[in-house]
Amino acid sequence: xxxxxxxxxxxxxxxxxxxxxxxxxxxxxxxxxxxxxxxxxxxxxxxxxxxxxxxxxxxxxxxxxxxxxxxxxxxxxxxxxxxxxxxxxxxxxxxxxxxxxxxxxxxxxxxxxxxxxxxxxxxxxxxxxxxxxxxxxxxxxxxxxxxxxxxxxxxxxxxxxxxxxxxxxxxxxxxxxxxxxxxxxxxxxxxxxxxxxxxxxxxxxxxxxxxxxxxxxxxxxxxxxxxxxxxxxxxxxxxxxxxxxxxxxxxxxxxxxxxxxxxxxxxxxxxxxxxxxxxxxxxxxxxxxxxxxxxxxxxxxxxxxxxxxxxxxxxxxxxxxxxxxxxxxxxxxxxxxxxxxxxxxxxxxxxxxxxxxxxxxxxxxxxxxxxxxxxxxxxxxxxxxxxxxxxxxxxxxxxxxxxxxxxxxxxxxxxxxxxxxxxxxxxxxxxxxxxxxxxxxxxxxxxxxxxxxxxxxxxxx
Numbered sequence: 001x002x003x004x005x006x007x008x009x010x011x012x013x014x015x016x017x018x019x020x021x022x023x024x025x026x027x028x029x030x031x032x033x034x035x036x037x038x039x040x041x042x043x044x045x046x047x048x049x050x051x052x053x054x055x056x057x058x059x060x061x062x063x064x065x066x067x068x069x070x071x072x073x074x075x076x077x078x079x080x081x082x083x084x085x086x087x088x089x090x091x092x093x094x095x096x097x098x099x100x101x102x103x104x105x106x107x108x109x110x111x112x113x114x115x116x117x118x119x120x121x122x123x124x125x126x127x128x129x130x131x132x133x134x135x136x137x138x139x140x141x142x143x144x145x146x147x148x149x150x151x152x153x154x155x156x157x158x159x160x161x162x163x164x165x166x167x168x169x170x171x172x173x174x175x176x177x178x179x180x181x182x183x184x185x186x187x188x189x190x191x192x193x194x195x196x197x198x199x200x201x202x203x204x205x206x207x208x209x210x211x212x213x214x215x216x217x218x219x220x221x222x223x224x225x226x227x228x229x230x231x232x233x234x235x236x237x238x239x240x241x242x243x244x245x246x247x248x249x250x251x252x253x254x255x256x257x258x259x260x261x262x263x264x265x266x267x268x269x270x271x272x273x274x275x276x277x278x279x280x281x282x283x284x285x286x287x288x289x290x291x292x293x294x295x296x297x298x299x300x301x302x303x304x305x306x307x308x309x310x311x312x313x314x315x316x317x318x319x320x321x322x323x324x325x326x327x328x329x330x331x332x333x334x335x336x337x338x339x340x341x342x343x344x345x346x347x348x349x350x351x352x353x354x355x356x357x358x359x360x361x362x363x364x365x366x367x368x369x370x371x372x373x374x375x376x377x378x379x380x381x382x383x384x385x386x387x388x389x390x391x392x393x394x395x396x397x398x399x400x401x402x403x404x405x406x407x408x409x410x411x412x413x414x415x416x417x418x419x420x421x422x423x424x425x426x427x428x429x430x431x432x433x434x435x436x437x438x439x440x441x442x443x444x445x446x447x448x449x450x451x452x453x454x455x456x457x458x459x460x461x
Contacts, residue, residue: 141181260308366426
């Protein structure tokens with residue numbers, strides 16, 4: 001038997017620590033040895049809840065299933081793990097040291113069965129080392145972040161070269177993050193998320209709901225909205241009242257106006273608006289209002305919806321998170337051809353130009369509304385239904401390296417929940433760090449271009 005006993009202290013309440021650890025799927029956020037952790041049992045964690053883990057050991061992916069055998073809130077969590085030829089028994093004890101201070105004792109026993117038992121002694125130093133890294137990661141995850149981390153010199157050089165930086169758009173970039181913890185609870189807060197029926201929006205809704213937020217899922221299909229709401233409740237254990245849906249076709253300006261007015265009426269206070277809805281089209285087409293479709297959904301919708309919800313956001317001193325794309329690095333604004341009529345249509349270019357415009361608008365809003373925190377971000381290259389549909393060849397070639405939706409949504413959840421970025425309104429983020437908005441010559445948006453863009457938006461919405 002290999003045994004590990006570690007004790008840490010964290011500046012967080014015992015209730016929050018217990019809540020974070022009882023859902024053992026958070027282990028992928030703090031244990032470097034866990035590549036993926038998935039809760040199999042719907043609802044709040046309880047005795048009998050099961051979790052599938054994929055361990056990352058020497059480049060190999062090893063499946064393991066954990067079961068919660070006992071929960072004694074907020075003092076103790078017992079788990080039993082089983083893999084092929086090995087088993088684990090983990091006991092986590094928590095002791096309050098003060099209102100915002102907790103001692104955590106982590107005891108783990110690992111046993112090998114069958115042929116693997118013969119190498120148990122050889123494995124002991126490695127397993128103990130991995131266990132210590134996991135507990136150190138837990139301590140880091142549960143320590144509130146107060147400062148934003150900036151890219152180091154090597155990463156800044158890679159950004160300027162663009163192609164090396166693009167390697168970080170894959171899951172490699174996410175897995176290399178030093179701190180993936182999301183332990184800041186949002187009880188009593190309300191989040192409105194567009195494009196929330198699948199992909200990044202659904203992943204963000206699940207995580208924000210787990211953090212205690214009341215979420216409003218905005219989408220255009222009632223059946224998909226109902227399925228998404230059920231997925232969120234199963235993931236987080238939230239009640240029906242904490243997961244609402246709102247149906248709207250966000251490519252239509254009249255529908256956006258209706259949605260904005262109704263959401264403002266229903267929710268006079270909105271803590272976070274995530275403008276995530278987006279689409280990339282293979283062929284040129286127009287919305288009901290006559291606007292090019294990518295422009296309508298990726299720029300006009302968030303511009304108008306945000307404007308309509310500003311009073312509700314200001315009431316909460318809230319946050320707006322605009323989801324952009326790393327593809328914008330390759331495109332400038334084309335203010336003389338916003339509708340993409342003067343050149344052969346390219347869906348990727350139209351999408352990227354609209355997203356670049358959205359990032360510029362975010363910077364403007366941050367200057368005009370200091371009472372609200374504005375941010376834009378890009379998720380990296382994530383495997384989502386939208387990417388599979390819009391970029392099938394890219395999706396096939398890159399499948400083994402793409403992030404999953406939870407990895408892609410991580411930064412938007414962090415921007416919605418952490419206190420660390422609040423003094424950096426208007427910034428563009430990737431993997432929880434501020435990033436430049438332009439890398440190639442001729443792609444930066446000047447003050448004059450931004451003013452012209454704002455005037456165009458005012459005239460066309």
